[in-house]
Amino acid sequence: MAEIHKLLIVDDDPDIRDLISQILDPDKYELVLASNGQEALDEVHRQRFDLIVMDLMMPGMSGIEVCQLIKQEPDNLDIPIVMLTAKTGISDRIDGFMTGAEEYITKPFDPMKLEARIETILRRIDREHNQ
Numbered sequence: 001m002a003e004i005h006k007l008l009i010v011d012d013d014p015d016i017r018d019l020i021s022q023i024l025d026p027d028k029y030e031l032v033l034a035s036n037g038q039e040a041l042d043e044v045h046r047q048r049f050d051l052i053v054m055d056l057m058m059p060g061m062s063g064i065e066v067c068q069l070i071k072q073e074p075d076n077l078d079i080p081i082v083m084l085t086a087k088t089g090i091s092d093r094i095d096g097f098m099t100g101a102e103e104y105i106t107k108p109f110d111p112m113k114l115e116a117r118i119e120t121i122l123r124r125i126d127r128e129h130n131q
Helices: 014-023 037-046 063-071 090-098 111-129
Strands: 005-010 029-034 051-055 081-085 103-106
Touching: 005 014, 005 037, 014 029, 014 111, 029 037, 037 051, 037 063, 051 063, 051 111, 063 081, 063 090, 081 090, 081 111, 090 103, 103 111
Parallel strands: 005 029, 005 051, 051 081, 081 103
Antiparallel strands: none
């Protein structure tokens, strides 16, 4: 049986959190949901995640700020972060990548593409850890 990966889903829109929860197979993924940046940081301090999907624009703290804070901690450097956002500008993408995001997907997004990117990133990490 394949390993179940633990994912943190961070988005202030409950519909997006629900959609992601519906598309990701519960036999493959254990999901923890957060509705803002502070909740995300609290969860990252509480438990270890294999991957984080994070909205860029949230009330309080932006996804960029949360990503920076997560990546400041050495134990979290290898956690891939997928930015999921309505911001389509190249400078927004660069900001996301420069703060440590592994992938940048714009809204509206194709749920199958998001699932495929998550699977691809996790497969690569699993391969790297097994070498």
